[in-house]
Amino acid sequence: MKNLTAFCKNLWQRMNWRPNLLTWATLAVALITVPALMLPFNPQWFAENGWVENIQLAVLVAAIVIAFRAKYNRPLFILAALIVMLLIIRETNMFRDIFCAKYLKQGEACRWSSFEYGYLAQGARWLFAAYVFYYVCRYRLWRTAWQYVCNAPIFIWDWFLLFIAGVGATVAEFSCVDSEILEECCELASYLALANCIWRYSKWRA
Numbered sequence: 001m002k003n004l005t006a007f008c009k010n011l012w013q014r015m016n017w018r019p020n021l022l023t024w025a026t027l028a029v030a031l032i033t034v035p036a037l038m039l040p041f042n043p044q045w046f047a048e049n050g051w052v053e054n055i056q057l058a059v060l061v062a063a064i065v066i067a068f069r070a071k072y073n074r075p076l077f078i079l080a081a082l083i084v085m086l087l088i089i090r091e092t093n094m095f096r097d098i099f100c101a102k103y104l105k106q107g108e109a110c111r112w113s114s115f116e117y118g119y120l121a122q123g124a125r126w127l128f129a130a131y132v133f134y135y136v137c138r139y140r141l142w143r144t145a146w147q148y149v150c151n152a153p154i155f156i157w158d159w160f161l162l163f164i165a166g167v168g169a170t171v172a173e174f175s176c177v178d179s180e181i182l183e184e185c186c187e188l189a190s191y192l193a194l195a196n197c198i199w200r201y202s203k204w205r206a
Contacts, residue, residue, distance in 0.1 A: 009150065016153040022196040026161045026189050033168070033185040046184040048097055056188050060088050063195035070202035075139040076148075080198050082132045087191070089128070094121050152204050158196050165190035 019027075036046075045051045063084045070077035100110035112118030136142070165186045172183035 011154075014152070014154050016155050017157065019157050020196070020200070022192060022199065023155075023157050023161070026158070026165075026192040026196065029185065029189040029192060030161060030165060033182060033189070036181050036185055037179065041181070043181070046181045050184075052184040052188055053091065056091060056184070056191050057088060059188065059191045059195055060084050060091070063191070063198050066195060066199050066202060070198075072202070072205040073144050075135075076141055076144045077198070077202055079132070079135060079139075079141055082135065084194070084198075086129065086132065089125055091187075094125065096121070148201065148204075152201060155197065155200055158193050158200065162190055162193035162197065165193060 046053075064081045067077040067081035067084065096112060097110060099115070100108075104110065104114055108114060112121050115121075168186035169183050169190060171177055172179045172186060
């Protein structure tokens with residue numbers, strides 16, 4: 001009950017409805033998704049290692065730089081950078097496609113298990129995830145995060161766009177939808193919104 005009271009205290013006063021330039025850029029990407037689905041755009045732009053995915057990676061790298069340059073509560077933002085690194089690992093799958101194209105025969109399943117030492121890549125990914133968990137515990141970052149939840153501004157439009165884009169990217173993977181264009185556009189919008197949240201909160205001191 002005490003935690004709920006702390007969260008609700010000054011909740012309405014903390015709501016920030018003012019968008020910044022990156023908010024508008026995220027909204028533009030979200031709106032472009034509709035004509036992208038309807039117009040005959042080159043599907044290769046949205047394929048693996050295509051233009052849209054490369055832009056996503058550039059946005060995620062920018063988010064890491066922003067997080068590492070935060071002046072306040074650096075451990076929390078280093079955690080944010082580590083989480084973004086996990087997103088990059090997810091997007092690239094540690095550049096598995098490049099190895100598959102070079103070393104596997106045509107038609108062979110592109111999986112790490114197809115390589116003799118592919119388990120090392122899988123193990124490295126889990127080891128990195130374990131380190132992120134250790135980092136959270138070491139600095140007890142849930143305490144700092146709760147300070148932000150209870151006291152920091154709530155950037156309404158950025159969180160809304162992040163949520164909507166995340167839902168769109170998830171729905172795009174359903175078998176009844178299965179739209180690579182929708183998935184990639186929504187992922188780009190969600191990464192832009194995430195980078196913007198990191199940027200705006202990095203300027204706030206708990």
